Amino acid sequence: MIRTRFAPSPTGYMHIGNLRTALYEYLIAKSKGGKFILRIEDTDQERYVEGAVDIIYKTLELSGIKHDEGPDVGGDYGPYVQSERKNDYLKYALELIEKGEAYYCFCTKERLDSLKESTEGGDVAKYDRHCLFLSKEEIEENLKNGVSYVIRQKIKEGKTTFHDEVYGSITVDNSDMEDQILIKSDGYPTYNFANVIDDHLMAITHVVRGAEYLSSTPKYNLLYEAFGWEIPTYVHLPAVMKDQHNKLSKRNGDASFQDLIEKGFLPEAIINYIALLGWAPSENREIFTIDELIEAFDLKGLSKSPAIFDPVKLTWMNGEYIKAMDKDKFYSLAEDELKSCVKRQDIDLKKLCGYVQSRIGTIKEIGSKVDFVDNLPEYEPSLYVHKKMKTTEESSLEALKKVTPVLEGLNKWTNDSLYNAMLSLISEMGIKNGQMFWPVRTALSGEPTSPCGASELAELLGKEDSLARIKKGIELLENALS
Numbered sequence: 001m002i003r004t005r006f007a008p009s010p011t012g013y014m015h016i017g018n019l020r021t022a023l024y025e026y027l028i029a030k031s032k033g034g035k036f037i038l039r040i041e042d043t044d045q046e047r048y049v050e051g052a053v054d055i056i057y058k059t060l061e062l063s064g065i066k067h068d069e070g071p072d073v074g075g076d077y078g079p080y081v082q083s084e085r086k087n088d089y090l091k092y093a094l095e096l097i098e099k100g101e102a103y104y105c106f107c108t109k110e111r112l113d114s115l116k117e118s119t120e121g122g123d124v125a126k127y128d129r130h131c132l133f134l135s136k137e138e139i140e141e142n143l144k145n146g147v148s149y150v151i152r153q154k155i156k157e158g159k160t161t162f163h164d165e166v167y168g169s170i171t172v173d174n175s176d177m178e179d180q181i182l183i184k185s186d187g188y189p190t191y192n193f194a195n196v197i198d199d200h201l202m203a204i205t206h207v208v209r210g211a212e213y214l215s216s217t218p219k220y221n222l223l224y225e226a227f228g229w230e231i232p233t234y235v236h237l238p239a240v241m242k243d244q245h246n247k248l249s250k251r252n253g254d255a256s257f258q259d260l261i262e263k264g265f266l267p268e269a270i271i272n273y274i275a276l277l278g279w280a281p282s283e284n285r286e287i288f289t290i291d292e293l294i295e296a297f298d299l300k301g302l303s304k305s306p307a308i309f310d311p312v313k314l315t316w317m318n319g320e321y322i323k324a325m326d327k328d329k330f331y332s333l334a335e336d337e338l339k340s341c342v343k344r345q346d347i348d349l350k351k352l353c354g355y356v357q358s359r360i361g362t363i364k365e366i367g368s369k370v371d372f373v374d375n376l377p378e379y380e381p382s383l384y385v386h387k388k389m390k391t392t393e394e395s396s397l398e399a400l401k402k403v404t405p406v407l408e409g410l411n412k413w414t415n416d417s418l419y420n421a422m423l424s425l426i427s428e429m430g431i432k433n434g435q436m437f438w439p440v441r442t443a444l445s446g447e448p449t450s451p452c453g454a455s456e457l458a459e460l461l462g463k464e465d466s467l468a469r470i471k472k473g474i475e476l477l478e479n480a481l482s
């Protein structure tokens with residue numbers, strides 16, 4: 001059975017790239033009837049962030065990515081929080097020492113720092129294996145005296161080759177690798193060690209993660225080999241980019257799931273969008289629910305070229321989800337935003353909401369669409385001139401003057417009656433529809449675009465306000481033409 005895992009470190013921040021990793025892991029497992037596991041990788045105690053684990057749960061829940069096993073739901077191989085398994089890892093490190101595949105290192109921080117200084121540039125210096133050559137007696141003496149130690153992996157000579165589903169075959173010279181630390185001086189395993197032990201213990205078949213881990217993978221493979229364990233299938237994913245040259249980073253403001261939610265994007269649209277960031281379905285289609293993604297997903301569709309995060313495309317996709325949404329559901333989602341933008345009590349907000357629904361990319365765009373309701377904006381008379389509608393300032397003035405008494409005399413102020421009244425006036429005047437509807441729409445909204453047409457706007461604003469706005473339009477045009 002396929003078993004994948006999402007192994008986030010609780011940083012308090014769910015980067016879009018990480019969420020995409022979780023999604024692909026979920027899809028790989030679910031498309032083949034497998035299991036998707038959540039494991040919290042928190043052995044770096046210095047980086048502990050309060051509340052960070054909750055952000056992980058919340059993000060997955062909102063995204064519809066349900067884990068089968070994990071700290072909160074249990075499962076066959078728990079616990080799934082690495083800090084709770086501290087002692088398990090030591091046992092495995094000791095086994096490697098037994099096998100001659102790892103060794104105690106008692107080097108002090110000062111000694112290690114001096115190694116760095118002695119290399120050119122003074123940054124990364126490979127550990128010089130000083131402690132690999134300690135005698136048995138020296139080691140025992142140190143341990144007995146409680147000298148602080150770490151345990152290091154002994155990288156063997158030669159080359160390591162592995163296969164990645166996205167990047168193909170990769171070979172590295174082992175001499176390029178350092179004898180990495182497996183157990184730190186605080187007794188906790190390093191991320192690199194715990195990761196391998198857990199992937200094995202939890203019977204993970206497919207390891208999916210960011211391509212930044214490609215360079216560590218040969219070290220992991222040497223560990224698998226040292227233990228005599230089976231190496232999992234690797235799927236490394238290219239970074240999500242802001243543009244051709246820069247990764248999408250925290251500084252960009254919309255790099256995390258939380259940022260996007262705050263900007264008014266829907267979780268299902270975010271998931272749909274990020275699914276396509278680096279994966280192409282075999283059919284030419286873009287809108288997928290998460291269940292449809294499970295159906296369509298295939299590892300072969302993954303690409304190794306970096307995916308560029310395009311907020312415009314995401315906004316478009318979000319708009320498609322909004323359009324397709326049940327009207328009542330959309331209203332409950334939009335209600336707060338609408339109420340914060342429209343303070344007038346006499347407005348049928350549900351109706352207004354219905355008009356707006358097909359015209360926005362995110363909920364946050366509602367404001368700009370409905371601002372005119374409370375306050376008619378200042379506008380230029382040139383707004384009345386529309387080439388396609390065949391309107392001029394003169395024709396608009398004429399239309400507004402003629403329509404005023406007709407509307408004043410209307411008993412029923414409904415969209416239908418308003419529309420029909422304007423329609424008869426149009427035929428009476430022998431003008432084109434647009435030559436009436438455009439000026440009325442303009443006078444009522446004061447905007448170049450509005451969420452609905454002239455009669456709908458008039459119905460929404462009510463008789464008194466509509467007539468007052470039309471009067472203002474007449475004055476504006478008269479002044480312009482005098």
Ligand code: GLU
Binds near residue numbers: 006007008195210213
């Ligand atoms: N804990 C690692 C991270 O958050 C996960 C790497 C992996 O999936 O192996 O980046």
